[in-house]
Amino acid sequence: MRKVSIVGAGMTRFGEHWETSFRDLIVEAGVKALTDAQMPGQDVQAIFGGCMASSRFIAQEHIGSLIADQVGLKPIPSTRCEAACASGGVALHSGWLAIASGRYDVVVVGGVEKMTEIGTSRAALALGGAGDQEWELFNGASFPSIYALMACRHMHDYGTTEEQMASCAVKNHANAVNNEYAQYRKKITIEQVMNSGYVASPLKLFDCSPLTDGAAAVVLCASEKARKYSDAPVEIFSTSQASGTLSLASRSSFTSIDATRVAARDAFDHARLTPKDVDVAEVHDCFTIAEIMAIEDLGFFKKGEGGKVSEEGRTALNAEISVNTSGGLKACGHPVGATGVKQAVEITWQLRGEAGKRQVNGAEIGLTHNVGGSGGTAVVNLYKRGD
Amino acid sequence: MVTAMFNGVGITGYGTYVPRMRIKIEEIARVWGKDGASLSKSLNIKEKTVAAYDEDSCTLAVEAARVACRNVDASKIGAVFVGSESPPYAVKPSSTVVAEALGSTPNMTAADLEFACKAGTAGIQSALAMVACGMIESGLAIGSDTAQGRPNDVLEFSSGSGAGAILVGKEKVIALVEATYSFSTDTPDFWRRSHAEFPKHAGRFTGKPAYFKHVAGAANRLFQELGTKAEDYDYAVFHQPNGQFPLKVGEQLGFEKEKVLPGMVTPLIGNTYSGATMIALCAVLDVAKPGQRILAVSYGSGAGSDAFSLSVTDEIENARQPVPVFEQIKDKEYVDYALYVKHRRKLKSL
Numbered sequence: 001m002r003k004v005s006i007v008g009a010g011m012t013r014f015g016e017h018w019e020t021s022f023r024d025l026i027v028e029a030g031v032k033a034l035t036d037a038q039m040p041g042q043d044v045q046a047i048f049g050g051c052m053a054s055s056r057f058i059a060q061e062h063i064g065s066l067i068a069d070q071v072g073l074k075p076i077p078s079t080r081c082e083a084a085c086a087s088g089g090v091a092l093h094s095g096w097l098a099i100a101s102g103r104y105d106v107v108v109v110g111g112v113e114k115m116t117e118i119g120t121s122r123a124a125l126a127l128g129g130a131g132d133q134e135w136e137l138f139n140g141a142s143f144p145s146i147y148a149l150m151a152c153r154h155m156h157d158y159g160t161t162e163e164q165m166a167s168c169a170v171k172n173h174a175n176a177v178n179n180e181y182a183q184y185r186k187k188i189t190i191e192q193v194m195n196s197g198y199v200a201s202p203l204k205l206f207d208c209s210p211l212t213d214g215a216a217a218v219v220l221c222a223s224e225k226a227r228k229y230s231d232a233p234v235e236i237f238s239t240s241q242a243s244g245t246l247s248l249a250s251r252s253s254f255t256s257i258d259a260t261r262v263a264a265r266d267a268f269d270h271a272r273l274t275p276k277d278v279d280v281a282e283v284h285d286c287f288t289i290a291e292i293m294a295i296e297d298l299g300f301f302k303k304g305e306g307g308k309v310s311e312e313g314r315t316a317l318n319a320e321i322s323v324n325t326s327g328g329l330k331a332c333g334h335p336v337g338a339t340g341v342k343q344a345v346e347i348t349w350q351l352r353g354e355a356g357k358r359q360v361n362g363a364e365i366g367l368t369h370n371v372g373g374s375g376g377t378a379v380v381n382l383y384k385r386g387d
Numbered sequence: 388m389v390t391a392m393f394n395g396v397g398i399t400g401y402g403t404y405v406p407r408m409r410i411k412i413e414e415i416a417r418v419w420g421k422d423g424a425s426l427s428k429s430l431n432i433k434e435k436t437v438a439a440y441d442e443d444s445c446t447l448a449v450e451a452a453r454v455a456c457r458n459v460d461a462s463k464i465g466a467v468f469v470g471s472e473s474p475p476y477a478v479k480p481s482s483t484v485v486a487e488a489l490g491s492t493p494n495m496t497a498a499d500l501e502f503a504c505k506a507g508t509a510g511i512q513s514a515l516a517m518v519a520c521g522m523i524e525s526g527l528a529i530g531s532d533t534a535q536g537r538p539n540d541v542l543e544f545s546s547g548s549g550a551g552a553i554l555v556g557k558e559k560v561i562a563l564v565e566a567t568y569s570f571s572t573d574t575p576d577f578w579r580r581s582h583a584e585f586p587k588h589a590g591r592f593t594g595k596p597a598y599f600k601h602v603a604g605a606a607n608r609l610f611q612e613l614g615t616k617a618e619d620y621d622y623a624v625f626h627q628p629n630g631q632f633p634l635k636v637g638e639q640l641g642f643e644k645e646k647v648l649p650g651m652v653t654p655l656i657g658n659t660y661s662g663a664t665m666i667a668l669c670a671v672l673d674v675a676k677p678g679q680r681i682l683a684v685s686y687g688s689g690a691g692s693d694a695f696s697l698s699v700t701d702e703i704e705n706a707r708q709p710v711p712v713f714e715q716i717k718d719k720e721y722v723d724y725a726l727y728v729k730h731r732r733k734l735k736s737l
Binding site: 018019116119 | 422589591595
C-alpha cells in the first residue's frame with residue numbers, strides 16, 4: 001500500500017447559509033482546498049464526496065456527478081459515500097484506499113450538507129434515518145432520545161453527572177471562539193447548559209449539536225508526489241472503518257460504541273502507536289455524552305472516567321490531550337456529511353501549525369473520529385506531518 | 388421605488404385601541420411546560436393583549452379609527468384602508484365596515500390591504516399619495532389584528548391584539564411626512580396558506596435575512612435620499628415582532644436606546660402584527676414635541692419595509708389622543724390560559 005497525504009484543505013464557514021446553495025457550498029470548499037494545494041484541476045483524478053441526506057434536505061440525489069460538474073472536474077469519476085453522520089469519514093477512507101491501492105495519485109475528498117432548508121421537525125426525521133427505522137424510529141425514538149439512553153446508563157454505571165456532560169459543551173464553545181469557521185463563536189457557562197431545557201432527559205439543548213449548513217474538502221495525494229503540491233503535507237498514516245449494529249437495543253453495551261473501539265484498535269495497531277501518543281483529536285460529539293464515550297472508547301481515558309476528566313479540564317486546549325479544538329460538532333457545527341472531512345481539515349491545520357489562537361503547542365500526532373448514527377459506523381484516522 | 392416627497396401632506400390625526408385583557412407569557416409557558424421566565428426574557432415580552440370573544444380585527448379598527456377621526460367630519464374622509472392578516476371575512480371588506488361605522492360612506496373609496504405586519508403602513512402610503520395628488524382631502528389608514536399563533540408555537544407567546552389608526556391630510560398637519568421609502572423582496576420567512584388557521588414561520592430565518600435586512604434596507608436608503616442620519620431623529624419606531632428585534636436594529640442603525648424605548652409597546656402588549664408599527668408610532672406621537680423628528684419603519688414578512696421620515700408640528704398639541712397609548716396599556720385585566728382559549732376561540736368544540 002502506498003502512503004497517502006493531505007496536500008490541500010479548505011472549508012466554508014459552518015452555520016446557517018441562507019443565501020448560499022448546496023452546490024455553492026461544495027464549490028467554495030473544493031476551490032479552497034485546490035487553491036491551498038496550488039493544484040490545477042486537471043491533476044485531480046477522482047472525487048469522493050460524503051453526504052448523508054440530500055434527498056430529504058434539498059430533494060437532490062446523484063450528488064457525485066453534481067459535485068464533479070459544479071467544480072468543473074467532469075468527466076473524472078465522482079462517488080457519493082453515505083454512512084449517516086460518518087459519510088465524510090467514509091469518503092475520506094475511500095479516497096485514501098483509492099490512492100493507497102495505486103489506482104490514482106490525486107483524489108479530492110469532500111463532504112457537504114445543507115440542513116436548514118427545511119424545518120427542525122423534518123430535519124429530525126431526516127437525521128432519524130441514521131438509526132434503525134423498524135426498531136427505533138417507527139417506535140418513536142429520535143436521535144437525542146437514543147443518546148439520552150446511553151447517557152442514562154453511563155450515569156448509572158459510572159456516576160457521570162449532567163454537569164460533567166455540560167463541561168464538554170462549555171469547552172468546545174471556548175475552542176470555537178477562536179475558529180472563524182465555527183457556527184457558535186460564543187463562550188457559554190455550565191449554568192447556561194444546565195438551564196437550556198431538556199430535549200430528551202438528561203440531554204439538554206446545549207448538550208446537542210446543531211443543524212448546520214457547510215462543506216469541507218481535502219486534496220489527497222500519493223505521499224511520494226506530495227511535495228510537488230505542498231511544503232507541509234500531512235500524512236494519513238493509518239485509517240480504519242468499522243461497522244456496528246444500527247439499533248442500540250442490539251448492542252452488548254449502552255455505554256460504549258463497539259465500532260469506535262474496533263476502528264481505534266485497528267488504527268493504532270496498524271500505526272504501532274498508543275492513544276497516549278495523540279496530541280490533538282477531533283472526536284464525534286454529536287451530543288456531549290458522545291464525546292465522553294469517545295475519549296474512553298478511543299483509549300485516551302479509562303471507561304467511566306470520561307465525564308470526570310472532562311470536568312477537570314484534561315481535554316481542554318493544550319491540556320493532557322486537546323479534544324475538539326475546532327469547537328467540535330457542538331460549537332463548530334454539524335453539517336452531517338461534511339463533519340468527517342472537516343475533522344481532517346482541522347487536524348491538517350493543527351499539524352501545519354496554522355490553527356492560530358487554538359493551536360495545540362507542538363502537535364505531532366492527530367486523530368479524527370467520525371461516527372454514523374448511534375454507532376453503526378465509525379472511522380478513525382491518524383495523522384502526522386509528512387516526510 | 389424612489390423616495391417620494393410630500394409638500395405639506397402629513398398626519399392629521401391618530402388613535403389606538405388596546406384590548407383590556409392580558410395574559411402573561413409565564414401563564415402560557417405554564418400550560419406548555421416551558422420555562423416562562425427565560426422565554427419572557429429572551430422575547431422581551433412580559434404579557435400580551437387578548438381580544439375578547441366578541442371582538443375581531445374590524446371592531447378593533449373601528450375603535451382606533453373613532454379616536455383618530457374624533458375632530459373631523461368623517462364624511463370628508465375620501466379613503467379608508469384597513470390592513471390586517473386576521474380579517475373576519477376572507478372575501479368581504481373590513482374597510483367598508485369601518486367606513487360605515489365612522490360615517491364616511493358612501494362618497495369615498497375603501498380597500499383592505501394585506502402585507503403581513505406592514506399592511507397598516509402600506510395604507511398610510513396609499514393615503515399620502517392620494518392626498519398629495521389631490522384625489523382626496525384626507526384618508527385613513529388602519530393596522531389592526533387579532534394576531535394568530537399556533538398553540539405552543541413561539542408565535543403564541545408573542546401574538547397580541549390591537550389597532551392603530553393614522554389620518555392623513557393637508558389641513559392641521561401634526562406631523563409632516565418628509566419622505567417615505569419602501570424596500571421589498573420575495574422572502575418566505577412567515578406565511579399563512581389559504582384556509583390555514585395559523586401562520587407558519589421559518590424560525591431564525593425571520594431574523595437576519597428577513598426583518599433586519601428589510602428594516603435596515605429601508606431606513607438606510609431613506610437616510611441616503613434625505614441626507615439624514617440617526618442623530619437627526621429624536622425618536623425611532625420599528626416594527627416589533629418581539630421586544631428584542633427593534634432594540635437590535637435600532638442599535639445597528641446608530642440609535643441610542645432612549646430614542647427607541649418610547650415606542651416600545653410589544654413588551655407589554657405583544658406583537659399586534661399590522662397594528663404593531665401603527666400603535667408604536669402613535670405612542671411616540673403621544674409624547675413628541677413640535678420640531679422633533681421621527682423615523683418610523685414597519686416590517687411585513689414576505690417581505691418588505693416602509694420607512695417614513697416625519698417632522699412634528701405645533702399642531703400636535705391640539706391633536707393628541709385623549710388617552711395616551713401607555714395609559715391605555717395600564718388599564719388591564721389578567722386572564723388565565725383557559726379564558727384566553729375561550730376568548731381567542733381556540734377551543735375547537737365551540
